[in-house]
Amino acid sequence: xxIANEISGEIALLEQLICLADDSLRHDGDRRKAASFMSKxxxxxxxxxxxxxxxxxxxxxxxxxxxxxxxxxxxxxFDGPVKPHxxxxxxxxxxxxxxxxxxxxxxxxxxxEVKQTLMQRLVFPLRYPEKIKKYRISTGGGMLLFGPSxxxxxxxxxxxxGETGLPFFVIKSSEILSMYYGQSEKQLADLFAxxxxxxxxxxxxxxxxxxIGAKRSDGMNEASRRLINQLLQELxxxxxxxxxxxxxxxxxxxxxxxxxxxxxPRFVETCFVPLPDESARLELFQLALSGxxxxxxxxxxxxxxxxxxxxxxxxxxxxxxxxLIPFCESISTHVERAVNMADFRCxxxxxxxxxxxxxxxxxxxxxxxxxxxx
Ligand SMILES: Nc1ncnc2c1ncn2[C@@H]1O[C@H](COP(=O)(O)OP(=O)(O)O)[C@@H](O)[C@H]1O
Ligand SMILES: [Mg+2]
Numbered sequence: 001x002x003i004a005n006e007i008s009g010e011i012a013l014l015e016q017l018i019c020l021a022d023d024s025l026r027h028d029g030d031r032r033k034a035a036s037f038m039s040k041x042x043x044x045x046x047x048x049x050x051x052x053x054x055x056x057x058x059x060x061x062x063x064x065x066x067x068x069x070x071x072x073x074x075x076x077x078f079d080g081p082v083k084p085h086x087x088x089x090x091x092x093x094x095x096x097x098x099x100x101x102x103x104x105x106x107x108x109x110x111x112x113e114v115k116q117t118l119m120q121r122l123v124f125p126l127r128y129p130e131k132i133k134k135y136r137i138s139t140g141g142g143m144l145l146f147g148p149s150x151x152x153x154x155x156x157x158x159x160x161x162g163e164t165g166l167p168f169f170v171i172k173s174s175e176i177l178s179m180y181y182g183q184s185e186k187q188l189a190d191l192f193a194x195x196x197x198x199x200x201x202x203x204x205x206x207x208x209x210x211x212i213g214a215k216r217s218d219g220m221n222e223a224s225r226r227l228i229n230q231l232l233q234e235l236x237x238x239x240x241x242x243x244x245x246x247x248x249x250x251x252x253x254x255x256x257x258x259x260x261x262x263x264x265p266r267f268v269e270t271c272f273v274p275l276p277d278e279s280a281r282l283e284l285f286q287l288a289l290s291g292x293x294x295x296x297x298x299x300x301x302x303x304x305x306x307x308x309x310x311x312x313x314x315x316x317x318x319x320x321x322x323x324l325i326p327f328c329e330s331i332s333t334h335v336e337r338a339v340n341m342a343d344f345r346c347x348x349x350x351x352x353x354x355x356x357x358x359x360x361x362x363x364x365x366x367x368x369x370x371x372x373x374x
Contacts, residue, residue, distance in 0.1 A: 010044055017041040038072035050174040055214050055256060059224070062177040104162040108155055109287055109312060110280020114271050118143065118156060121269055122246050123163045126201070141268030142235060142247035144209070146254040147363065148355040150313025151273045153250040157205040160246060169195045169204045173211030176227070184212075184223065185230040192234045201244020206231075209249040210256040228258055235266045255366050262370075272367060275355060281307050281315060288319035295340035303344060309353040321347045 021037035024030045045065035052058040105115045125132050125139045132139060145153040161168035171191055176184050195202040206212075212227050235247065251257065254270070262270070276284055281304050307315055325343040330336045 010048065014041050014044050017044070035072040038068050042066070042068035042072060046174070049177070050172075055211065058174070058211055059177065062174065102162055103155065103159050105159050107287070108152055108159055109283035110276045111152060111156070111273060114145075114156065114273055115159075117269060117271055118160060119163070122160055122248075126164050126166075126244060126246075140237075141265045142249060144254070144262075144267040144270040145248065145250045145273050146270065147252070147273035148275060148311055148359060149252045150311035150354060151275060152312050153273050154205075154207060155312075156273065157203065157207075157248045157250065160248060161203040164201075164203065164246070166201050166203045166244070166246065167195075167198055169202055171204065171206045173206065173208040177211055184227050188212075188227065188230050188234065195245055196237075198245075201246070203246045203248065206247070206249040208251065209261075210251045210253050213249075213251075213258055213261045214256045215258045216260075228261075232260055232266070235261075255362070270370070272363065275309065275360070276312055276315070278304050280312075281310070284312050284315040285319065288316045289323075289339070292323055293336075293338035295338040297341045298339070298344065299341060302341070306348050309355065310351075311353065311355055314351070314354050318344075318347055318351055321351075 017037045017040050021034040021041070024034040024037060042065045045061050045068065049058050049061035049065060052061055105119070108115065122143060125137070145156060147153060157170075158168060169191060171188070176187055192204065195204045212224075213231055214224075214228070216225060216228060237245075249267070254262075261267070282300055285300065285303055285307075307318070310318070322343040323339050325346065326337050326339050
């Protein structure tokens with residue numbers, strides 16, 4: 001209900017912005033003002049594209065957003081040439097390369113098997129190259145992480161950068177999709193080229209890979225087809241292969257992916273990132289509450305029991321909301337008490353896990369289907 005209200009609120013704002021842009025242009029003849037309203041409207045559409053859960057809607061919204069932004073740039077830029085993709089990146093305020101994330105596997109609760117696989121396949125080959133040679137172990141190929149949202153896929157990719165000390169390149173599919181016609185493939189190729197040029201190697205993380213790696217179908221438009229072909233080419237690393245380039249992709253919906261992407265050598269390993277089990281949930285509570293005063297009446301067993309089915313993100317969010325209660329109280333009462341069990345019960349009573357049973361069944365079915373296919 002809250003989300004529906006937020007979306008309808010955004011649509012009203014969108015309509016208002018477009019009317020304002022129209023007014024600025026027709027009545028005031030102010031092209032720059034019109035451009036700024038349109039650019040704001042495109043930002044909203046890009047955000048909705050990013051959050052859309054259906055691939056067609058994602059594409060449709062991103063195309064509209066890109067068209068609006070195109071008009072905004074043309075209206076606002078009288079003197080210089082239009083540089084669409086630079087502007088699009090500006091609008092997202094995103095950087096292509098982020099500093100090597102400081103997090104490591106120790107900052108990630110549970111996921112013992114996934115961490116072990118990542119360590120063995122991605123980190124050890126870089127740490128022990130002479131042993132890899134000795135045992136003639138083949139390296140390279142990417143790693144696909146899949147699982148419900150909020151289970152730590154992005155965190156795992158960042159931790160690989162932290163463990164290896166390599167620079168971290170993030171490609172957000174929504175960012176790539178928002179590019180101008182023909183710009184998406186170029187952007188993808190440029191990014192891989194930049195990562196390959198890093199002398200010490202790099203970790204490239206393609207988030208929401210389903211948005212650009214969806215199954216090729218007859219109805220698919222030419223631009224999307226070219227983009228997925230470009231992605232396959234990049235993954236095969238035809239030219240200028242950098243031995244130290246680690247490629248990781250993540251998706252919440254692996255069943256959307258094109259079969260060609262799932263075949264080796266594109267991904268040497270696909271890892272399911274599950275919801276946290278009991279011990280991982282305990283670790284998550286400990287991580288989320290570390291450094292915060294916690295009352296003695298807080299019962300870890302109850303927290304663990306009550307958070308069955310919660311994702312890591314749900315648990316972190318739950319703790320943040322519980323901490324807010326004594327924090328807000330302390331502002332008015334000036335008494336700084338510890339977060340207690342009543343705070344947790346209060347927040348728990350209003351919280352539902354973000355992942356439901358039927359979504360989980362879908363992962364199990366997909367995993368079984370993949371195993372049979374082998
Ligand atoms: N296993 C975990 N350990 C620690 N924090 C976690 C874990 N899983 C999720 N989180 C919390 O949830 C947030 C979202 O996780 P993220 O990696 O973005 O999930 P995903 O990419 O799978 O949707 C993280 O920033 C972190 O606060
Ligand atoms: Mg993520």
